[in-house]
Amino acid sequence: MHVSAAVVVDAAGRTLLVRKRGTERFMAPGGKPEPGESAAAALVRELHEELGANVDESALVYLGRFESDAANEPGFRVVAEAFALRLDPESVRAAAEIAEARWLTPAEAAGLPLAPLSTEHLLPLAWR
DSSP: OEEEEEEEEOTTSOEEEEEETTOOOBBOSEEOOOTTOOHHHHHHHHHHHHHOOOOOGGGOEEEEEEEEEOSSSTTOEEEEEEEEEEOOGGGOOOOTTEEEEEEEOHHHHHTSOBOHHIIIIIHHHHTO
16 A cells, blocks of 8 residues: 655654544554655645645655555555655644544653554654
């Protein structure tokens, strides 16, 4: 499964994680590209649909391609094109299938169920 994922931080150094409705694990915001859509364009669209954030593609910084076990589909792997982005927490609100959006420090995130992609790759990039 291919996705676009955002490592979103704020000025205070917190990272944004989301939890989709009907799931328990928190993960980086993002989603699946539509046919013919670039990874960056998919992320811009998903951030708008799921968080109400208006992001220009030029604000995204490419971090690389990462692979981990899928959080909500047992037995599947997720391949993510990841991008870094800084947002103001006031510009973000949970929408669409997002049940919760939380700005977290490393200590706060440690107490939550997290997606493997986040723990193995994305959060270490956010908090290095």
